[in-house]
Amino acid sequence: xxxxxxxxxxxxxxxxxxxxxxxxxxxxxxxxxxxxxxxxxxxxxxxxxxxxxxxxxxxxxxxxxxxxxxxxxxxxxxxxxxxxxxxxxxxxxxxxxxxxxxxxxxxxxxxxxxxxxxxxxxxxxxxxxxxxxxxxxxxxxxx
Numbered sequence: 001x002x003x004x005x006x007x008x009x010x011x012x013x014x015x016x017x018x019x020x021x022x023x024x025x026x027x028x029x030x031x032x033x034x035x036x037x038x039x040x041x042x043x044x045x046x047x048x049x050x051x052x053x054x055x056x057x058x059x060x061x062x063x064x065x066x067x068x069x070x071x072x073x074x075x076x077x078x079x080x081x082x083x084x085x086x087x088x089x090x091x092x093x094x095x096x097x098x099x100x101x102x103x104x105x106x107x108x109x110x111x112x113x114x115x116x117x118x119x120x121x122x123x124x125x126x127x128x129x130x131x132x133x134x135x136x137x138x139x140x141x142x143x
Contacts, residue, residue: 074123
């Protein structure tokens, strides 16, 4: 059942609290603006917003064409790889179907099945950075 919302909810700031007299003693400095965590979060909230760099019309058009060409070629490479993989799977299923039942059961067992390659590439929306060398940035996971 589809329910429609007639009133739109808007996120608003909380109403200012009424001032209360603070008691001196333990816990009086909990809301201290000079506290490390409070100052850290206040700096995050007050940080200036980043702006996009301004490009000329020709430079923006060139960047768009480079990105579009990269996306097209990497998608074609990905699709060729996936088509080859699908062909291998279809041939495997055909070969399994042609085996006698006792051999088919043995062939379909998952013992000693290798994992997919760890360096398998996926197409991305951005081209690689020229001159970037990943070996210069060691992973934290490698010990």
